[in-house]
Amino acid sequence: MTEQRVEEGAGGTILFDAARIPQVDADWFSPQYWRERDALRSQPGGRGGVAIIDTPAGEAVLRHYRRGGMVARLLGDRYLFTGARRTRSAREFRLLVELCRRGLPVPPPLASRFVRHGMRYSADLITARIPDAATLAERLADGAFNAALARRVGELVARFHREGAWHADLNAHNVLVNDSGLYLIDFDRGRLRTPAARWRHANLARLKRSLIKLGARDAAGDTFDAEWWPALMEQYERSLHA
Structure with a gap:
């Protein structure tokens, strides 16, 4: 406590x-x-x-x-x-x-x-400090981002959205990954909101822009849009309504 x-x-x-x-x-x-x-x-x-x-x-x-x-x-x-x-x-x-x-x-x-x-x-x-953690951006740079990790990210975001937790700057630098799981950091200006599709989708769009800006689409080619992001969204929707 x-x-x-x-x-x-x-x-x-x-x-x-x-x-x-x-x-x-x-x-x-x-x-x-x-x-x-x-x-x-x-x-x-x-x-x-x-x-x-x-x-x-x-x-x-x-x-x-x-x-x-x-x-x-x-x-x-x-x-x-x-x-x-x-x-x-x-x-x-x-x-x-x-x-x-x-x-x-x-x-x-x-x-x-x-x-x-x-x-x-x-x-x-x-x-x-979250021990032995790397950011999602670092995992992407190391070539460790794939459909399996994308699903875990989708599940992570859904957990917060179910609680109405809005992250003001949801990007790949604010997602941490270690052997224990995934975490969100830097909740400056974040808040608890009434659940609504509009802000949830805007949060996800911000995350997608971040991944693309960091080179996910360039590194994976069609795989990002055909596999990685759909895997993230599929797991997000499944977890959100679980």
Whole structure:
């Protein structure tokens, strides 16, 4: 069971799972803090500001929220503050708690933080790391994507859609695969919605565009449209109505 606790201080407002971590302070959200303790395992580039850290609660992923696109040049990592519960970090933390409670395969949330900067705020999130996992994009690049894996992805998405769980950016980078199963990560701006065919189909279309953009159609030729995607959709429909 999750034990949500809030701590407020000069370093920001922190929401954390006290059942997993008895105490969290602002240092937890600093990659430099973990680097100085030889606990920063990696810090890949990219807009997400992601770092892999070795915490007392186990290996975790620290993500700093950053904007993308043209607006990033103006606002960078700042968001308009409209209330503590409406910050992106707190909303994602609580959504992950609920998805975990429903038994859906997501990384358990450990802690989140936001820091006020006048009328704006910056934010961070720490989640448990899924061990020995590769993204679906990496599996595609390695030539390991096939009809069997496509079916598993279709089943995965259907599990979330049955619960009304909408992923705002369903793409091949946000699907993880390991020996234990498949997972969805990065639920920033995600939410629980009333089940409806329109948003479900839009979610799937976004995933398909991602796979094509990453070269699935180029790598497989006609096989992608004739076998892989139909296999995904067939298993999705079967699982959705199971």
